[in-house]
Amino acid sequence: MFTLLKTEGRARRGQLTCAHGTAQTPVFMNVGTQGAIKGAVSAQDLREIGCQIELSNTYHLHLRPGDELVKEMGGLHRFMRWDGPILTDSGGFQVFSLSGRRKIQEEGVTFASHIDGRRIFMGPEESIQIQWNLGSDIAMAFDECVENPAPYAYVKQSCERTFRWLERCKTEHARLKQLADGVNPQQMLFGINQGGILPDLRVWHMQQIASLDCDGYAIGGLAVGEPAETMYEIIEAVEPYMPAEKPRYLMGVGTPVNILEGVARGVDMFDCVLPARNARHGKLYTWNGAMNIKNEKYKRDEQPIDPACRCPVCRSFSRAYLRHLFAAGEMLAMRLAVLHNLYFYNALMDRIRLALEEGTFEAFYREYREKLGARM
Amino acid sequence: MFTLLKTEGRARRGQLTCAHGTAQTPVFMNVGTQGAIKGAVSAQDLREIGCQIELSNTYHLHLRPGDELVKEMGGLHRFMRWDGPILTDSGGFQVFSLSGRRKIQEEGVTFASHIDGRRIFMGPEESIQIQWNLGSDIAMAFDECVENPAPYAYVKQSCERTFRWLERCKTEHARLKQLADGVNPQQMLFGINQGGILPDLRVWHMQQIASLDCDGYAIGGLAVGEPAETMYEIIEAVEPYMPAEKPRYLMGVGTPVNILEGVARGVDMFDCVLPARNARHGKLYTWNGAMNIKNEKYKRDEQPIDPACRCPVCRSFSRAYLRHLFAAGEMLAMRLAVLHNLYFYNALMDRIRLALEEGTFEAFYREYREKLGARM
Ligand SMILES: [Zn+2]
Ligand SMILES: [Zn+2]
Numbered sequence: 036m037f038t039l040l041k042t043e044g045r046a047r048r049g050q051l052t053c054a055h056g057t058a059q060t061p062v063f064m065n066v067g068t069q070g071a072i073k074g075a076v077s078a079q080d081l082r083e084i085g086c087q088i089e090l091s092n093t094y095h096l097h098l099r100p101g102d103e104l105v106k107e108m109g110g111l112h113r114f115m116r117w118d119g120p121i122l123t124d125s126g127g128f129q130v131f132s133l134s135g136r137r138k139i140q141e142e143g144v145t146f147a148s149h150i151d152g153r154r155i156f157m158g159p160e161e162s163i164q165i166q167w168n169l170g171s172d173i174a175m176a177f178d179e180c181v182e183n184p185a186p187y188a189y190v191k192q193s194c195e196r197t198f199r200w201l202e203r204c205k206t207e208h209a210r211l212k213q214l215a216d217g218v219n220p221q222q223m224l225f226g227i228n229q230g231g232i233l234p235d236l237r238v239w240h241m242q243q244i245a246s247l248d249c250d251g252y253a254i255g256g257l258a259v260g261e262p263a264e265t266m267y268e269i270i271e272a273v274e275p276y277m278p279a280e281k282p283r284y285l286m287g288v289g290t291p292v293n294i295l296e297g298v299a300r301g302v303d304m305f306d307c308v309l310p311a312r313n314a315r316h317g318k319l320y321t322w323n324g325a326m327n328i329k330n331e332k333y334k335r336d337e338q339p340i341d342p343a344c345r346c347p348v349c350r351s352f353s354r355a356y357l358r359h360l361f362a363a364g365e366m367l368a369m370r371l372a373v374l375h376n377l378y379f380y381n382a383l384m385d386r387i388r389l390a391l392e393e394g395t396f397e398a399f400y401r402e403y404r405e406k407l408g409a410r411m
Numbered sequence: 412m413f414t415l416l417k418t419e420g421r422a423r424r425g426q427l428t429c430a431h432g433t434a435q436t437p438v439f440m441n442v443g444t445q446g447a448i449k450g451a452v453s454a455q456d457l458r459e460i461g462c463q464i465e466l467s468n469t470y471h472l473h474l475r476p477g478d479e480l481v482k483e484m485g486g487l488h489r490f491m492r493w494d495g496p497i498l499t500d501s502g503g504f505q506v507f508s509l510s511g512r513r514k515i516q517e518e519g520v521t522f523a524s525h526i527d528g529r530r531i532f533m534g535p536e537e538s539i540q541i542q543w544n545l546g547s548d549i550a551m552a553f554d555e556c557v558e559n560p561a562p563y564a565y566v567k568q569s570c571e572r573t574f575r576w577l578e579r580c581k582t583e584h585a586r587l588k589q590l591a592d593g594v595n596p597q598q599m600l601f602g603i604n605q606g607g608i609l610p611d612l613r614v615w616h617m618q619q620i621a622s623l624d625c626d627g628y629a630i631g632g633l634a635v636g637e638p639a640e641t642m643y644e645i646i647e648a649v650e651p652y653m654p655a656e657k658p659r660y661l662m663g664v665g666t667p668v669n670i671l672e673g674v675a676r677g678v679d680m681f682d683c684v685l686p687a688r689n690a691r692h693g694k695l696y697t698w699n700g701a702m703n704i705k706n707e708k709y710k711r712d713e714q715p716i717d718p719a720c721r722c723p724v725c726r727s728f729s730r731a732y733l734r735h736l737f738a739a740g741e742m743l744a745m746r747l748a749v750l751h752n753l754y755f756y757n758a759l760m761d762r763i764r765l766a767l768e769e770g771t772f773e774a775f776y777r778e779y780r781e782k783l784g785a786r787m
Contacts, residue, residue: 075451
């Protein structure tokens with residue numbers, strides 16, 4: 036259940052209650068693709084760095100270890116030892132981006148596993164069944180994520196089909212909820228808006244899916260290569276048609292500045308692999324912009340990554356030590372960098388929420404839109 | 412300062428007081444080669460898994476980030492944020508095993524860095540200076556570790572030279588202690604016994620170095636390919652000539668059974684990369700022997716690695732989850748496996764010490780010599 040607590044402009048302060056706890060929004064969800072967070076970070080570490088919602092990938096877990104096995108082990112919460120909210124994506128994005136030789140039909144998609152090439156079929160029903168087995172708190176509808184740009188006719192046909200797939204997802208989800216054996220019977224289902232970078236299709240599609248009364252709505256198919264300005268325009272076009280009383284999730288976004296811009300345009304939920312991926316390459320976020328810790332100038336720098344950061348890494352280790360770990364190829368470099376970056380993202384959301392509570396979001400937005408985009 | 416608290420047969424229960432705290436012996440030292448522990452384990456994690464002494468490698472830290480830089484950063488304790496005892500090896504072992512095109516002379520060794528091929532000279536004085544800069548609690552004398560087997564004449568000539576190198580190490584260490592700028596002015600110096608697998612040379616060399624009144628004595632050059640029985644015979648031959656009031660360190664040993672056999676033969680200190688290296692390949696230690704967590708039979712196993720283990724991994728995660736992490740190639744697999752194995756080694760030493768205190772070591776030895784050597 037979502038409760039809207041306060042607004043400032045289009046920005047929203049709310050809370051989302053799931054079977055495994057309540058998340059304060061706006062929220063950044065921390066990505067644990069295969070039931071583990073990249074960089075040797077465990078579910079226990081997530082608690083320490085302020086994570087509210089963990090996100091796992093249906094496609095990956097279906098292939099390995101298999102959602103049936105996860106169900107036997109008591110569901111994903113129990114399997115990975117995370118007792119907070121979990122969102123699972125639908126698998127659609129990975130089917131279209133990772134797998135080989137895919138074939139899309141009305142029924143669903145046949146594709147080749149990126150692990151062993153095995154042919155697999157996934158349609159709306161299969162995606163929902165897998166997520167049901169995983170027992171996440173929030174399941175996502177199965178959708179097609181089209182490339183940007185794509186021909187108008189193709190995008191139109193695709194998002195009409197994605198709408199029909201959502202209807203089938205809803206039906207399958209309702210059927211499963213009737214059965215007695217669910218790992219997480221209170222699982223919610225979010226619909227996903229598509230339509231490429233074509234505002235009229237986006238709006239049409241949003242109006243269609245809003246009529247189906249999902250538990251929340253996501254904007255998918257953005258941040259896949261189009262300019263940031265285009266992304267912001269699409270959000271602005273679609274947002275007025277998103278039900279105000281439901282949570283809004285911008286999928287796969289983004290940089291700290293992207294998130295700030297998203298919040299300013301009425302988005303409540305975000306997720307992105309960027310902070311972890313950048314961390315693994317030594318790109319670290321601070322309140323004064325991004326830095327590359329591998330830089331020679333940090334060789335003798337005894338300061339923490341960010342003196343203003345209260346994360347477990349900044350409370351203990353110096354830039355000089357972290358730089359050494361990267362130079363020496365130590366796995367510990369990855370772990371410390373990922374912990375800092377994820378903490379930073381979670382702390383950014385804390386400050387955004389605080390600004391919204393205090394009615395100072397506009398000022399926060401103006402100040403940090405510049406600072407967070409800087410390079411140190 | 413070493414205090415011998417109790418003995419049972421040749422086995423000894425003691426304590427070793429260093430500038431950074433007192434270690435209870437017999438002790439296993441946890442290896443952090445480059446100022447970090449393999450498997451994304453930090454100095455803070457070492458505390459949690461019961462580590463008493465951390466061991467770092469002089470050769471690696473000299474090459475990267477450089478001992479001068481570590482000294483500028485306040486020494487190795489401050490650099491890696493470990494405030495307990497640190498032992499540094501002399502660099503000798505790596506010079507002989509890792510570096511290329513080495514040339515041994517009376518003065519020292521010229522070798523090529525394994526990182527960039529740069530020619531470097533290291534003799535007794537250089538090794539001691541580097542360890543002085545690192546500021547470890549225990550420095551090791553520079554020695555030559557000969558291959559087993561090697562011609563008698565070569566081993567004799569080598570261990571005579573290693574004795575002369577120890578005299579030079581002592582002189583240099585005394586000179587540095589006179590200077591006012593030491594990172595760790597109370598640093599101790601241990602001598603290293605060599606002599607290959609030739610008992611008479613081992614005994615002669617041990618008698619020689621015992622005359623120099625070092626702070627402790629190590630047996631080096633074992634566990635480099637010879638049968639375990641040969642290693643035990645050499646320890647038995649040398650041990651009666653090791654000063655009873657000084658700590659005794661068996662370098663680079665070994666399996667849990669090797670350690671048990673070493674303690675039974677009067678050894679106080681051990682170190683080995685084996686528990687961390689095996690962990691990274693899924694080989695985990697339990698009180699009932701070793702297991703390979705990648706094995707298919709653990710796919711649906713909800714038990715912890717070892718139900719008798721109280722480590723942070725066994726208190727939370729299942730074999731099924733750990734097996735999944737290995738199959739999925741998640742870095743978290745390495746971290747959890749290393750944490751468990753190091754905890755297990757530290758816990759093994761706990762139980763050995765307890766048995767010695769209670770006068771039941773003989774019974775413990777008989778029971779666990781079998782169990783620890785088993786395969787699950
Ligand atoms: Zn930090
Ligand atoms: Zn354990």
